[in-house]
Amino acid sequence: MALRSRRKKTPLSVRRITWIGVFVSQALMLHGIERLLPVPQLAPGVKLGLANIITLVALSILPWGDAWLILLLRSFLGALLGGGASSVLFSLAGGILSFLIMSALLKYRHIFSTPAISVAGAFCHNLGQILMAGLVVETFNIFVYFPILVVSALVTGFFIGVISDLTVNALKRSRLTPVADDHH
Amino acid sequence: MNKYHRNWQNRYFKPGDLIIYTVLIAIFALGTAITVSGNKTAASVAVVTSDGQEVHRVDLKKVKAPYEFTVELGGGHYNTIRVENGRIRVIEASCPDQIDVKQGWISLPYQSIICLPNRLLINILPAQDEVEEIDGIAF
Amino acid sequence: MKLDRILKLSIIILLLSAVLWALLTNDRTPTAVSDSQWLMGTLVEMRVFGSQSAMRGAFKRIEEVDHAMSRTHPDSYIYAINASAGESWVKVDQDTFHVIQASIEYAALTQGLFEPSIGPLVELWAIGTPRASLPSAEAVEERKQLINYHDIQLDVEKRQVKLGAAGMGIDLGAIAKGYGADAAAAFLRNQGVKSAFLNLGGNVYVLGAKPDGTPWRIGIQNPEAPRGTHMAVLEVEDTSIVTSGPYERYFIEDGIRYHHILDPVSGYPAESGLASVTIVSPSSTAADALATGVFILGMEKGLELLENLDNVEGILVGDNRLVYVTSGLKGRLLSLAEGFELYE
Secondary structure, eight states: OHHHHHHTTSOOOHHHHHHHHHHHHHHHHHHHHHHHSOOOOOSTTOOOOTTHHHHHHHHHHSOHHHHHHHHHHHHHHHHHHTTOHHHHHHHHHHHHHHHHHHHHHHTTTTTSOHHHHHHHHHHHHHHHHHHHHHHHSSSOOGGGGHHHHHHHHHHHHHHHHHHHHHHHHHHHHHTOOSSOSOOO | OHHHHHHTOBTTBOTTHHHHHHHHHHHHHHHHHHHHHHHHHGGGEEEEEETTEEEEEEEGGGOOSOEEEEEEEETTEEEEEEEETTEEEEEEESOSSOHHHHHOOBOSTTOEEEETTTTEEEEEOOOTTSOOSOSEEEO | OHHHHHHHHHHHHHHHHHHHHHHHHTTOOOOEEEEEEEETTEEEEEEEESOHHHHHHHHHHHHHHHHHHOSSOTTSHHHHHHHTTTTOOEEOOHHHHHHHHHHHHHHHHTTTSSOTTOHHHHHHHOTTSTTOOOOOHHHHHHHHTTOOGGGEEEETTTTEEEESSTTOOOOOTTTHHHHHHHHHHHHHHHTTOOEEEEEETTEEEEESSOTTSOOEEEEEEOTTSOTTOEEEEEEESSEEEEEEOTTSSEEEETTEEEESOBOTTTSSBOOSSEEEEEEEESOHHHHHHHHHHHHHHOHHHHHHHHHHSTTOEEEEEETTSEEEEOGGGTTTOBSOOTTOEEOO
């Protein structure tokens, strides 16, 4: 539906498809880099979330539907490349939740800064994964993990937000943006 | 709008951010509160079952005044149980072997009193939000 | 326009295939069902990662074993065999025949200290019943004469059993729970269950690993502390752990404690210097029988026997709180309680 409403404004061009491809491959690369980094596993679902950079950048410069497609593609392919079937569910649960909150907050980007939006997204990403873990392992008390989720979201989210902000600005300056910056 | 914007034209902080950070801090506090209170309350719940039916459940740490009650199975079979702060025991029973009475107090997770003749079982549950130290016990 | 439709279609296909893939390969994330029932004269607990019907079936299997092998139940095969002792053959079901056969094997392995024909002595002492009391020396001597597992006659072809002399009696109390655990576990495996925890009054059987892939952590009863207090922990998968100790059932008369592990040679509760014996084996039948047999055999002979058997390991705790483990368990005993010392 989102696609149809935007059809007139932004027809699906070769340019957009190229951007989708570039973002997906970059997300997968970041995903791979993150797996190489020795980040301590503080709680199930807690991670650096480098690939969130792509979601945030895509949401900033691409139509909503394209960013959505990138998210699904990277979750799916990321699981294929390493992780396995159950990680699709985890990845989607975290990805969708953080995508929804970030796209909602981005509509009010005049009052929310990119790092803050990213922090909210990071928290929701971890929350989605932990909710999924709660479904898989019953009698799993998710509240115990709330404090650690908040702290890690503040640290990693802010960091990711700053990087995304710099990336978006660089892209805009480069005038390579696929569509006009019409996303509100 | 413009004036407003200019005042807050900081790249990494805008007024709305306060909302996001406040919500997160609230979640932090909520999680901490639940964890702390959960540790206090869930740590030693005793469950009494008679012939497979739960007949009594008490949080031993919340017992203020000691009390006693009797579980009857029918046919003259009974066990009288005493509960005090932090511990529970059988003080009188109709069973011939009296093993349950002799066993005395139990107070720690996984400890149990079993009275086979009267099909009575008293279990102390492990804390829910801790990782279970063991899954079961061979006795 | 066309590209847009392709895009939308691909999103749907992608989502569907991702969910389908997750569902198919994930084997449906198992949820736990658990229940406990009074069977085989004890509390039987199960925690099964699978369906409710699989667990019910497993309880049913234990009920069948209980019904077939109870010494006291008038409908059981064992009751019938004992009632026809010295007179006639009794046709039994496969379970019972198998367990009697196995019990004779374990009797041979333990020099007759694990004794399936100990029925008369068990009845005399009646430990765990209201009649429990110290019998006269004459009565003990008289009953001892009736114990001899060589006199259990088997007819493999007709699946019949007969006791050689009148007054003899089979008691499978030290092996039937193990067989019940094996039977229930086999049933669960057949139902496709990959992970389960069974506890038949202290006889533990773990099927597979825990659903998260980590091994089960099973505590070993501390022989000197209340039930449920462990003296050590073992991490295991697909195995049975059975502990025998004098603390399980006993009565006290004139200040002396008489426990339920009867030595068929002396006719009295076994005095072997052991506080408890724990057997770890994929066969719960073997573990159950050997826990009793090794307890009566004592430390030295018990360890020797266990080292000579395949797929059987043991933890023997002496009255002096020294803990001996067989070679297969070296280094695997975790968090040993204070006061106990591991013999290296």
